Amino acid sequence: MNTYLSSNNLAVTKDNALNTQISLRHVSKVFPGRSGWFNKITGQTSSDFIAIADINLDIEHNTFVSIIGPSGCGKSTLLNIIAGLSEATNGNVMINGQIVNKPGPDRGMVFQSYALMPWMTVEENIMFAVETVYPNVSVTQQKRVVKEKIQLVGLTGAEKKRPHELSGGMRQRVGIARALAINPEILLMDEPFGALDALTRGFLQEEIERIWEQQRKTAIMITHSIEEALLLSDRIIMMTKGPAAGIDEILEVPFPRPRDRTTVENHPAYLKLKQEMEDHLYRETRAVEEARIK
Numbered sequence: 001m002n003t004y005l006s007s008n009n010l011a012v013t014k015d016n017a018l019n020t021q022i023s024l025r026h027v028s029k030v031f032p033g034r035s036g037w038f039n040k041i042t043g044q045t046s047s048d049f050i051a052i053a054d055i056n057l058d059i060e061h062n063t064f065v066s067i068i069g070p071s072g073c074g075k076s077t078l079l080n081i082i083a084g085l086s087e088a089t090n091g092n093v094m095i096n097g098q099i100v101n102k103p104g105p106d107r108g109m110v111f112q113s114y115a116l117m118p119w120m121t122v123e124e125n126i127m128f129a130v131e132t133v134y135p136n137v138s139v140t141q142q143k144r145v146v147k148e149k150i151q152l153v154g155l156t157g158a159e160k161k162r163p164h165e166l167s168g169g170m171r172q173r174v175g176i177a178r179a180l181a182i183n184p185e186i187l188l189m190d191e192p193f194g195a196l197d198a199l200t201r202g203f204l205q206e207e208i209e210r211i212w213e214q215q216r217k218t219a220i221m222i223t224h225s226i227e228e229a230l231l232l233s234d235r236i237i238m239m240t241k242g243p244a245a246g247i248d249e250i251l252e253v254p255f256p257r258p259r260d261r262t263t264v265e266n267h268p269a270y271l272k273l274k275q276e277m278e279d280h281l282y283r284e285t286r287a288v289e290e291a292r293i294k
């Protein structure tokens with residue numbers, strides 16, 4: 001196997017390159033500091049902030065990838081660039097060989113805050129996404145897709161409810177159904193279970209595993225939970241602390257699929273991987289705290 005690029009401890013092999021779907025090259029993001037009129041009014045200045053620096057990464061088709069790292073290191077910044085919601089200051093993201101410069105129907109996004117339209121019912125929220133992305137598809141077909149996705153996420157019976165009538169877990173089921181309804185090639189999830197209680201979170205993790213087994217879409221998920229990442233992922237990207245955060249290491253998760261919590265937790269590799277992730281997060285978070293004190 002030939003290595004054609006090596007950066008950020010990441011060696012990309014030619015075998016992987018054949019199956020690469022998402023490709024990041026030298027991606028950096030700098031948020032500009034406050035200046036100009038704001039500076040004149042407040043007397044305060046701040047310099048530019050390098051959130052992420054020189055990230056190189058290849059993600060293969062149909063893999064489930066998690067991103068983990070200390071708080072504020074730049075996980076959402078990275079995901080938003082892949083989503084096309086934010087522009088890289090340097091470098092680029094390619095999906096199937098095309099440069100990403102805006103959001104597209106090939107990417108479905110699930111947010112921690114659900115981002116549902118509060119005045120719309122469950123089915124209207126999902127239909128809105130379908131109509132927007134596929135305006136030329138017949139209404140019958142649009143309705144069929146909405147019904148199918150409602151069934152897939154276990155919301156049958158709640159079609160006419162509005163978000164305020166739903167629990168957090170049910171709202172996120174709508175968020176997942178909406179993202180899948182546009183039939184994206186790639187599912188991007190920014191801490192999708194972050195706002196949920198532990199029990200609901202556990203149920204939804206299992207739902208995502210079940211849905212992923214059925215659909216096998218490429219998925220990129222940000223999470224703060226080591227157990228969640230290990231249950232769902234094929235690869236776990238461990239980011240360093242910011243500023244100028246990068247990729248420290250990528251873990252391969254060897255557990256067979258389909259997965260369930262018990263078999264995953266009893267796998268001989270589980271404890272070692274968990275320990276490695278805990279050590280990484282402890283080390284990076286401690287470095288953040290030390291930098292804050294200095």
Ligand SMILES: Nc1ncnc2c1ncn2[C@@H]1O[C@H](COP(=O)(O)OP(=O)(O)OP(=O)(O)O)[C@@H](O)[C@H]1O
Binds near residue numbers: 051074242
């Ligand atoms: N629009 C912005 N302007 C200036 N700085 C920003 C902006 N957005 C993010 N940042 C900074 O960039 C860094 C990375 O933020 P980001 O939200 O990507 O981190 P994160 O790893 O997703 O955080 P968390 O784990 O807390 O969700 C942070 O220091 C944040 O304050």
